[in-house]
Amino acid sequence: xxxxxxxxxxxxxxxxxxxxxxxxxxxxxxxxxxxxxxxxxxxxxxxxxxxxxxxxxxxxxxxxxxxxxxxxxxxxxxxxxxxxxxxxxxxxxxxxxxxxxxxxxxxxxxxxxxxxxxxxxxxxxxxxxxxxxxxxxxxxxxxxxxxxxxxxxxxxxxxxxxxxxxxxxxxxxxxxxxxxxxxxxxxxxxxxxxxxxxxxxxxxxxxxxxxxxxxxxxxxxxxxxxxxxxxxxxxxxxxxxxxxxxxxxxxxxxxxxxxxxxxxxxxxxxxxxxxxxxxxxxxxxxxxxxxxxxxxxxxxxxxx
Numbered sequence: 001x002x003x004x005x006x007x008x009x010x011x012x013x014x015x016x017x018x019x020x021x022x023x024x025x026x027x028x029x030x031x032x033x034x035x036x037x038x039x040x041x042x043x044x045x046x047x048x049x050x051x052x053x054x055x056x057x058x059x060x061x062x063x064x065x066x067x068x069x070x071x072x073x074x075x076x077x078x079x080x081x082x083x084x085x086x087x088x089x090x091x092x093x094x095x096x097x098x099x100x101x102x103x104x105x106x107x108x109x110x111x112x113x114x115x116x117x118x119x120x121x122x123x124x125x126x127x128x129x130x131x132x133x134x135x136x137x138x139x140x141x142x143x144x145x146x147x148x149x150x151x152x153x154x155x156x157x158x159x160x161x162x163x164x165x166x167x168x169x170x171x172x173x174x175x176x177x178x179x180x181x182x183x184x185x186x187x188x189x190x191x192x193x194x195x196x197x198x199x200x201x202x203x204x205x206x207x208x209x210x211x212x213x214x215x216x217x218x219x220x221x222x223x224x225x226x227x228x229x230x231x232x233x234x235x236x237x238x239x240x241x242x243x244x245x246x247x248x249x250x251x252x253x254x255x256x257x258x259x260x261x262x263x264x265x266x267x268x269x270x271x272x273x274x275x276x277x278x279x280x281x282x283x284x285x286x287x288x289x290x291x292x293x294x295x296x297x298x299x300x301x302x303x304x
Contacts, residue, residue, distance in 0.1 A: 003173065003174065004173075004174045005175055006175075006246075006284065007175055007176065007177065007246050010173060010183075010212065011215060013185065014194075014215070015226075017192075018145070018194055018215075018216040018219040018220055019219075020073055020220060020222040021073050021076060021144060021220050021221070023037030023038070023071050023073045023222070024071070024072070025070065025071055025072075026069060026070060026071075026074070027068065027069055028063060028068055028069065028070065029059070031054050031059070031069070032054055032055070032056070033053065033054060033055075033116065034053075034072040034073060034074060034075060034116075035052070035053060035054065035221040035222045035223050036048055036049065036050055036053075036058070036070060036071065036072060037071040037073050037222060038050050040062070047061060047065065048062065048070075049224075051222055051224035052224065054072065073220070075116060075117055075118045076116075076117045076144040076145055076217050076220040077117065077118045077120065077142055077144045078117040078119050078120065078145045078146070078147060078217065079120045079122060079139040079142065079143040079145070079147070080104075080105050080108045080109045080120065080122065080147045080148075080149075081122045081126070081136070081149075082102050082104045082105040082122075082150070082200075083126055083132055083149070083156045087099075087100065087101075087102040087125045088102060089123075089125070090106070102125060103202045104149040104202055104205045105121045107205070107206060108149065108198075108205060108206075108213075111206065111209045111210075111213070112147070112209070112213065112214075112217060115214040115218060116221050116223070117220075120143075122139065128159070129163055132159060132160065132163045133163045133166065133167070136148075136164070137189070140190075140191070140193055144193065144194075144220060145194050145196075145213075145216060146188070146194070146196075147197075147213055148160055148184075148196075148198070149197065149198045149199065149200050150197065150199075156200065157181075157182060157197070157200075160184065160197050161184055164188055164197070167188040167189060168187050168189060168195070169186045169188075170188070171184065173185070175208075175212075175246075176245050176284050177204075177207065177208075177246050177248065178241065178246065178247045179201075179203075179204065180204045180208065181199035181204060183197055183212075184197040185197070196212065196216070198212075198213075202273075203268065203270065206273060207248050207279070210228065211248070214228070215227060228298045229299045230281075230297065230298055230299070231253075231278075231296075232294050232295070232297070233253060233260055233278075233294070233297045234258050234259065234260045234261070234294055234295075235261055235263075235289050235292065235294070236260050236261065236262045236291060237262060238288065238289070238291050239280065240287065240288040241282040241286055241287060241289075243286075243287055244285075245284055247280075247281075248280070248281060248282075248298075249263050249267065249279065249280040249282065250263070250264045250272050250273055250275070250276035250279060251263050251264055251277065251279065251280050252264060252275070252276070252277050253278050261278060261297050263280065264276060276300060277299070277300055278297040278299050279297065279298040280295050281298055
């Protein structure tokens, strides 16, 4: 039985294997969206701050002082793989009631892009030890981070664990997140490439991507702020949370005179996840919160 681990402790261990990538001088247009690796001065005036994301205005400022390149940390290359013999590619037919359309690699590949990475989706869905090992080994040449999803409660997780354990140092943990599952993490291959595995349930996989994978990517970028924005908001409905588990509750936000947050119905639905503007964070030691209380909300980039 894997030891349960707190969210912050697990994240600390993940960040320890997520060193900032080596910087290099990048042509201005290519540098757009990357992270500035050094402070930039125009004479004695400090004009661009190390660790900031390079946007169009920074590109213009650099050009105005005669620079055609900027010292940047490159976008991390993240390979996303889903494992499971009952997964079917969208656009194909489901063969029986056990099959389901493969969701996670599509969602996670775009999620890592939103975090600032270059995402590579692996199009095969390996269903045995040798196939999965071959796929992972082939991807190491272009990966700064590998993310694999597979059901935590069935054979696909054990398959992933066995394959990765042959390739490097892997630890299995159970984060104390409500309704989540087992995760693996560690480094594999000759270059000790970081790897993390997420639960196969799409909602659990997305939540883990937000609170674990995104900060890993932001750290590799050398970003100043690796976390989503957290706000305080007034709760419009009572919510319950299991003691001993951190809850991340999908919610909508509304700004009238006071910023309010409303838990969405059908928390188990992907549609609810799609609609969510924020995640209400309930600490593991709390049984929940009552209407009118002020709660912490992680803001997602959805029109807020």
